[in-house]
Amino acid sequence: xxxxxxxxxxxxxxxxxxxxxxxxxxxxxxxxxxxxxxxxxxxxxxxxxxxxxxxxxxxxxxxxxxxxxxxxxxxxxxxxxxxxxxxxxxxxxxxxxxxxxxxxxxxxxxxxxxxxxxxxxxxxxxxxxxxxxxxxxxxxxxxxxxxxxxxxxxxxxxxx
Numbered sequence: 001x002x003x004x005x006x007x008x009x010x011x012x013x014x015x016x017x018x019x020x021x022x023x024x025x026x027x028x029x030x031x032x033x034x035x036x037x038x039x040x041x042x043x044x045x046x047x048x049x050x051x052x053x054x055x056x057x058x059x060x061x062x063x064x065x066x067x068x069x070x071x072x073x074x075x076x077x078x079x080x081x082x083x084x085x086x087x088x089x090x091x092x093x094x095x096x097x098x099x100x101x102x103x104x105x106x107x108x109x110x111x112x113x114x115x116x117x118x119x120x121x122x123x124x125x126x127x128x129x130x131x132x133x134x135x136x137x138x139x140x141x142x143x144x145x146x147x148x149x150x151x152x153x154x155x156x157x158x159x160x
Contacts, residue, residue: 003011
């Protein structure tokens with residue numbers, strides 16, 4: 001295929017114009033990238049000191065958190081030990097109070113029951129007593145506990 005000279009010249013002019021436009025665009029992009037790179041380097045120079053300060057602050061914060069964490073762990077462990085000690089001492093105190101107060105109250109209650117029974121026995125008139133000849137045993141007038149003496153002693157000495 002052969003083209004006439006005008007068409008051939010127009011095609012050459014078209015390719016040359018297009019090449020020139022692409023060259024200008026490439027040169028413009030190169031200049032733009034160079035300016036952008038310069039601007040980024042300037043910003044990086046400004047940001048790096050801030051990042052270093054931030055890193056130092058984070059390191060310090062991590063150290064403080066580690067210190068606080070170990071102190072908190074120590075306090076919790078110590079608190080658990082104190083709670084166990086208080087619980088044990090409370091239990092011992094409770095047993096001691098039961099031994100020193102409960103036993104005398106049981107004895108006092110028995111004494112009062114005996115005194116009350118004796119008072120009732122003294123108040124009983126001789127005419128109301130049953131005679132032994134009738135086959136019926138006279139009432140002694142003493143209160144009888146539903147618990148035996150042995151079970152009362154077991155209650156007072158339950159922890160021995």
